Amino acid sequence: MPKLNTAARPEGRDLIALAQKLARDAERHALLSASLASQADRLMIAGLKQLERRAATHAGANRSA
Numbered sequence: 001m002p003k004l005n006t007a008a009r010p011e012g013r014d015l016i017a018l019a020q021k022l023a024r025d026a027e028r029h030a031l032l033s034a035s036l037a038s039q040a041d042r043l044m045i046a047g048l049k050q051l052e053r054r055a056a057t058h059a060g061a062n063r064s065a
Contacts, residue, residue: 010018
């Protein structure tokens with residue numbers, strides 16, 4: 001975040017520019033967070049499918065024994 005000169009009061013344009021930068025940063029972080037959450041969901045589903053396949057394979061092996 002840019003440092004504002006503490007000796008002088010920030011002008012309206014400075015405050016608007018800072019607010020715009022913060023809004024862009026927040027949007028960037030929100031998009032990244034959503035992307036990571038989506039990737040975590042896909043990994044969770046892939047892991048669950050593997051566990052289900054192993055369980056089905058294991059159950060099938062027990063029936064034939």
